[in-house]
Amino acid sequence: MTIALHVQRENATARRGRSIVLARCLRFLPIVPTLLFLLVFFIVPVGEILQGGLVGADGQIGFAQFERIARTPVYAKVLWITFAISFLTAALSILLGYPVAYMLSRLPERVRERWLLWVMLPFWTSYLVKTYAWMLLLSKTGVLSIIALSLGLVHETSGTIPSLTGVLIGMVHSMLPLAVMTMLPVMRGIDERLAQAAETLGAQRSMSFFTVFLPLSSPGVAAAGLLVFISSLGFFIVPALLGSPKETMIAQLVISSVLELFDMRFAGALSTVLLICSIVIFFVYDRMVGLTSLTGEVTERSRGSRAQGVRLALLITAGRVFAPFVMRRKAHADTTARAASPLGLYTCIIMIVLVAPVLSVIxxxxxxxxxxxxxxxxxxxxxxxxxxxxxxxxxxxxxxxxxxxxxxxxxxxxxxxxxxxxxxxxxxxxxxxxxxxxxxxxxxxxxxxxxxxxxxxxxxxxxxxxxxxxxxxxxxxxxxxxxxxxxxxxxxxxxxxxxxxxxxxxxxxxxxxxxxxxxxxxxxxxxxxxxxxxxxxxxxxxxxxxxxxxxxxxxxxxxxxxxxxxxxxxxxxxxxxxxxxxxxxxxxxxxxx
The missing domain is CATH 1.10.3720.10 (MetI-like)
Structure with a gap:
């Protein structure tokens, strides 16, 4: 009898164990179709690019295509231009967008939603529409040139496009909303009581910003820089329509190799170069910040990384340098996120610059x-x-x-x-x-x-x-x-x-x-x-x-x-x-x- 009861208990325990394992497996079942989909239509095609880039004109496996890129000065120059324009676009987008994201994060939720409508409109507007708008504004017979001539600011003008300046204007205008939308969730998650505590202990407002808020918002800045830089690497609409041959980017060469030269292997090699650079940047970003910051989550690693001490020292120094130029407020509850404040005025100007080109085509x-x-x-x-x-x-x-x-x-x-x-x-x-x-x-x-x-x-x-x-x-x-x-x-x-x-x-x-x-x-x-x-x-x-x-x-x-x-x-x-x-x-x- 005792043996039978013991066997029944073991069987019941085994059944419960199998049920728990089955339940856990069923919880992960919904992700299987997505993983299979990405395996077939993302990982396999990207893998084929890597393989295609290693096949030379003679059909032999090797690095002939990459040697061709390295030996030809034009391709090296295009790669340099691509990375330079992408880096400038990311840097300018963060510098211009950080104050906007900071102000929006300090606003009450209902007020912030009204402001976000003006960010979302240019954010989701087609790149072609935005580029078309800048063509109307920056060309020799465009709006800005005619206004400048009418006001006597210039005696003659050839327009701003095609040029590097035109490309940067178009790309920053396209990427600035992305930078703001990426930094905003991280900033919203920062506890305002930390800055209050710093100011209660005698820190100036500028000091509390540079030593508390800015370090905690750095994952959002890094995420914005990553997304803007990677997105800019694959741009071809803006440089093709607003730039000259001097501003040719690598994506334009890929399109030309496929549609005009029908050289799929060379296009694969160019795409491989872009892919490798993206993977390197992606890996560095994950090691420094963590992927979860893309959803607005601040990880413990980003709060206390190895470089935090050096960065904190630099930010303290910056706080001391810029303290005289930063407006102080009497109380933290008296928010700076108002349209009448300098920060609010700056945000209004940025919003106008974002929305006006889109509406100018109407x-x-x-x-x-x-x-x-x-x-x-x-x-x-x-x-x-x-x-x-x-x-x-x-x-x-x-x-x-x-x-x-x-x-x-x-x-x-x-x-x-x-x-x-x-x-x-x-x-x-x-x-x-x-x-x-x-x-x-x-x-x-x-x-x-x-x-x-x-x-x-x-x-x-x-x-x-x-x-x-x-x-x-x-x-x-x-x-x-x-x-x-x-x-x-x-x-x-x-x-x-x-x-x-x-x-x-x-x-x-x-x-x-x-x-x-x-x-x-x-x-x-x-x-x-x-x-x-x-x-x-x-x-x-x-x-x-x-x-x-x-x-x-x-x-x-x-x-x-x-x-x-x-x-x-x-x-x-x-x-x-x-x-x-x-x-x-x-x-x-x-x-x-």
Missing amino acids: PYAFTTSDYIAFPPKLFSTRWFGTFMDSPVWRSAIIRSFEVGLGTALLSLLLGFGATLAMTRMPRRASKPVFALLVAPLIVPRIVVAVGLLYLFGRLGLTGTNLGLVIGHTVLAIPYVVVTLAAGFQRFDWRLDDAARVMGASPLRRITSIVLPLLTASVSAAFLFAFLVSFDDLTIAIFVSGGINSTLPKQMWDDIQLAITPTLAAVSTTLVILIALVVAVSSWLKRRAR
């Missing part, structure tokens, strides 16, 4: 002239009619909507399951998983596009909507994961545990508890994924194929031929669409709260 859409001229002769809507009546433009916008919605649904499905499983993983396991999920955000888009061209050529997906949806989903998954991860960080998992104890199934808990409480994050992730697809040009250039292209691809083809009022009508339509998306996202967030 009057040209209603011109009665057959060409672009300043000031535009108003008022006519015929260019909207030309846009909507054209079979080419109509087909492009319909295809963009179809691909965008398909991308949003697929990326949200994959990203939600992956983020849900990742939040339940041990920290040691979640870190490499998160690194893989955001890797498409780190790797330049041009590298992903060339890799997908290799793969889709064999699978017969080139020129299909499915191929575009897959390619855009690869790009959108990081945005979905980062957006949902920030929402899951604030989610109270005790509610889910209570439902589980009461017998609710996993699916029932997700549909009745998790999704309703994360409506704002899920909606924002869906909209972001849609905009990533709708705005993409890089994947479309390589994958769309045929006459029926997407809207950004059609704009790219037309804008290289001539700057017409039809393009202004298309740009205005896109600006209105982005404004509606941003407004809906903000409304859903307020409603969820």
Whole structure:
């Protein structure tokens, strides 16, 4: 009898152990489709780029393509220009965006949301629209040149473009919102009581900022620098339209190698160089700051790194140097984040600079002239009619909507399951998983596009909507994961545990508890994924194929031929669409709260 009871207890214990193991495995099951998707459509294509770059013109494995890059001065110069422009763009974006992010982080939440609307509008506006706007502003016959001549500031002008200055203006304008949006979550997570304590102990306001706030916000600064630099490495729209041949960047060479020279192996070698540089930067960033700062989380490593002592000494010195120039306040509660303060005035100026170029294209859409001229002769809507009546433009916008919605649904499905499983993983396991999920955000888009061209050529997906949806989903998954991860960080998992104890199934808990409480994050992730697809040009250039292209691809083809009022009508339509998306996202967030 005793032996039988002992055997029953052992069997029951074994069953409970198997149930626990099974339950833990089921918790990680939602991430499996996402990992398989990225394996097939991201890791494999990137691996093929590495392999293709090692194949010479004679078909032999070697470093002939890389030797060609190293031996040819033109390619070395283009690489240097690419890194120099990317570094300048990152530095200027951080320097200009840090005060804006700082002010927004000090504002009450409702006021901050109103300001963020003006950051989100240029943030999600198409790169083509923003570049088109700067072409209208900076050209020889552009708005700024005509105004300068009219005011007698100059006697003659050749315009600001094409030039390095024009490229930097266009790229910083495109990347500045990204820098602000990346730094803001980290700044919001800094406890204001730390600065209060420093000031209570006698520290000047400038000293408390340089020794408390700035070190704690450094992970956000590093994350912004990383994302802006990596994104800038793959830029080709701005340098192609606002720059001269002297400002040619490596992505332009990749596109030329594929579409004009049909040299896929050399394009693979150029893409490999970009990829290796991105991986090195990515690794250094992870070692210094940690990947979790991309979601706004400040790690213990970033709070107390080995370099913290040296950095703190430099910041204390800077605080002493700049103390006389920093306005002091009587009380910490008397916030500096006001429009009447110097910081508020600076933020207003930056907002105007961000939004005004985007809105400046709108009057040209209603011109009665057959060409672009300043000031535009108003008022006519015929260019909207030309846009909507054209079979080419109509087909492009319909295809963009179809691909965008398909991308949003697929990326949200994959990203939600992956983020849900990742939040339940041990920290040691979640870190490499998160690194893989955001890797498409780190790797330049041009590298992903060339890799997908290799793969889709064999699978017969080139020129299909499915191929575009897959390619855009690869790009959108990081945005979905980062957006949902920030929402899951604030989610109270005790509610889910209570439902589980009461017998609710996993699916029932997700549909009745998790999704309703994360409506704002899920909606924002869906909209972001849609905009990533709708705005993409890089994947479309390589994958769309045929006459029926997407809207950004059609704009790219037309804008290289001539700057017409039809393009202004298309740009205005896109600006209105982005404004509606941003407004809906903000409304859903307020409603969820």
